Amino acid sequence: MSPGQSYGLQAFDDRMSTVDFDVAERPHITVDNDVCRSCRTTDCVYACPAKLFVPTSDGGILFNYEQCFECGTCYQVCSGENALSWTYPDGGHGVAFRKG
Structure with missing residues (x-):
């Protein structure tokens, strides 16, 4: 591959321009x-591709479900029971x- 060529990967902002979110009132993921x-x-x-999990100062996690890709990665990697x-x-x- 010559310099300046790419493998056809889209920039994140370009990829996000092809995504719509119809946000439900009820969160589909809740955090205990x-x-x-x-x-x-x-x-x-670290695993969420949309970076929607944010640690809080009291040791909890804030989850912003509004732009979730529904991939289930968080559920798969979570080591905390329930x-x-x-x-x-x-x-x-x-x-x-x-x-x-």
Whole structure:
């Protein structure tokens, strides 16, 4: 591959321009901060591709579900028993990908 060529990867902002979020009133993921406070790894913070998990000063986790890709990564990497409750968004809501 010559200099200046790419592998066809889109920049993050370009990729996000092809995503719509129809946010439901009820969060499809909830976090139990009592469980999170005992977590030593905070894997959800590092694994979420949308960077929606934020540690709080009291050891809890703030989760912003409004721009969630619904990939389930947080649920898979969470080591805290019942720290996350994950369901699909209510019917008709959630993420929608368009062709870019």
